[in-house]
Amino acid sequence: MTRTIADLDPDIQKRYPYKSNFANVNGWRMHYVDEGPKDAKPVLLLHGNPAWGFLWRETVKPLLQAGYRVIVPDQIGFGLSEHPHAASAHSLDNHAANLVALIDHLDLKNIFFVCHDWGGPTGLCALLTRQDLASAVAVMSTWAWREPSSDFHKQVMPWLTMHAPIVGPYIMGRQGAFPGRGMYLSVVDREKFKTEAMNAYQSVLPDPNDRRLTWQWPRSIPVSPATDIAGDRFEWLEEGVRALNIPSCVIWGREEVVFTADVFAPKWHEIWPHAEGTHMVTGNHFLQEDSGYEIGELLSDFAGRNLS
Amino acid sequence: MSVQKINERPSGFRSVPVLTDPEVAHYPEFKNFLVETFELDKDPLGTPGILDVDGRCYELIFVGRSGQPFPAAIEIAALVEGLEPMDTEQTDTDLWKIMEWLVQGVGGRWTIEALRTTGKIYRVMPEGIE
Numbered sequence: 001m002t003r004t005i006a007d008l009d010p011d012i013q014k015r016y017p018y019k020s021n022f023a024n025v026n027g028w029r030m031h032y033v034d035e036g037p038k039d040a041k042p043v044l045l046l047h048g049n050p051a052w053g054f055l056w057r058e059t060v061k062p063l064l065q066a067g068y069r070v071i072v073p074d075q076i077g078f079g080l081s082e083h084p085h086a087a088s089a090h091s092l093d094n095h096a097a098n099l100v101a102l103i104d105h106l107d108l109k110n111i112f113f114v115c116h117d118w119g120g121p122t123g124l125c126a127l128l129t130r131q132d133l134a135s136a137v138a139v140m141s142t143w144a145w146r147e148p149s150s151d152f153h154k155q156v157m158p159w160l161t162m163h164a165p166i167v168g169p170y171i172m173g174r175q176g177a178f179p180g181r182g183m184y185l186s187v188v189d190r191e192k193f194k195t196e197a198m199n200a201y202q203s204v205l206p207d208p209n210d211r212r213l214t215w216q217w218p219r220s221i222p223v224s225p226a227t228d229i230a231g232d233r234f235e236w237l238e239e240g241v242r243a244l245n246i247p248s249c250v251i252w253g254r255e256e257v258v259f260t261a262d263v264f265a266p267k268w269h270e271i272w273p274h275a276e277g278t279h280m281v282t283g284n285h286f287l288q289e290d291s292g293y294e295i296g297e298l299l300s301d302f303a304g305r306n307l308s
Numbered sequence: 309m310s311v312q313k314i315n316e317r318p319s320g321f322r323s324v325p326v327l328t329d330p331e332v333a334h335y336p337e338f339k340n341f342l343v344e345t346f347e348l349d350k351d352p353l354g355t356p357g358i359l360d361v362d363g364r365c366y367e368l369i370f371v372g373r374s375g376q377p378f379p380a381a382i383e384i385a386a387l388v389e390g391l392e393p394m395d396t397e398q399t400d401t402d403l404w405k406i407m408e409w410l411v412q413g414v415g416g417r418w419t420i421e422a423l424r425t426t427g428k429i430y431r432v433m434p435e436g437i438e
Contacts, residue, residue: 087330087381157422158429165338166382167407167423169329170432174400177430185429219334226336 025101031080032073048117052079058292077213096125128240138249168215186285247306248275253283311409321387401434
């Protein structure tokens with residue numbers, strides 16, 4: 001069944017009051033928001049796991065006020081997009097190609113890519129595939145290299161255990177831990193999140209099969225040779241982003257515990273010596289929940305100075 | 309915890325799929341434990357493995373995929389009598405016990421303690437486990 005923003009709880013609609021659009025990307029139904037003048041410079045806001053466009057609801061506002069066209073897709077498998085059950089649908093390559101298909105469908109040019117979490121590997125792969133269409137890039141709580149630099153991803157408890165065979169589908173699929181408790185633990189103002197946002201993330205992934213990507217996507221992080229199913233793509237990605245020479249901006253949450261600021265932000269500046277920032281904001285992994293509007297202002301200011 | 313491998317599928321029970329993992333070799337030692345326990349190297353496409361969990365039975369169906377070592381995937385199904393509805397809360401508890409049996413069997417760095425702590429962090433551990 002195709003659901004739109006208008007079909008969701010009124011409180012979610014109030015916080016994310018935009019028109020639903022759909023595009024066919026590689027045979028899948030992708031939901032996206034497309035606001036602002038169609039001839040304005042496009043800003044592409046890319047979420048990760050287990051979020052959807054709703055994560056960017058406050059960030060959208062300053063960008064629209066500044067006159068940009070803002071496009072916010074729900075990655076296939078999340079939000080109001082189609083939730084494929086086939087495991088092979090959820091490779092990094094396929095998700096990146098879905099974004100390429102959306103860019104082509106909308107005939108976007110001079111795109112400002114804004115990447116968070118898995119919106120980084122997918123969005124930056126798409127950027128490299130349509131490099132001539134990119135005008136600038138911003139990254140936050142994300143990475144683009146083969147092996148994560150964080151100890152968090154190498155610890156048996158909880159990361160490796162929660163992604164073990166059978167355990168992952170149980171904890172995150174059957175029990176839905178990630179759009180609920182997992183996100184709750186990864187914001188600063190937990191009570192605000194619980195009151196204003198948690199339902200928006202849980203209600204779009206209501207059944208275990210809808211939540212497949214919440215446990216399957218993290219398994220693409222190459223934490224050991226046996227789990228290295230996307231390593232070659234990550235190597236290609238790192239080589240590509242290192243060669244990228246467009247205006248770049250790094251934004252990070254001070255309270256980030258997964259992609260810690262002291263490790264990941266310097267790595268981005270090593271990759272992109274010309275990058276602006278790091279702009280530090282209040283925020284854990286889902287920093288948009290605590291500083292969404294401020295991030296929108298930072299992006300708008302950066303875009304105003306750097307988009308030609 | 310009482311999870312035991314048994315050899316015969318009880319008759320008069322229907323199979324209700326409750327959990328699927330398409331990547332049972334994500335950590336190879338998990339797949340290897342299942343291969344050894346159910347002797348899948350000798351008879352990969354024989355009958356499903358059967359586990360008795362405190363008197364209730366579960367079927368482990370091993371699935372192959374071209375180009376990958378067998379098994380590539382696993383489906384766990386509850387065996388439910390006749391046309392009676394399945395007790396989903398009990399199933400959640402039993403699946404947890406199966407996971408504890410699995411991590412204990414695999415051993416090494418995988419422990420019941422780490423599994424339970426992870427379950428507590430995410431508040432997904434069924435009641436009555438400890």
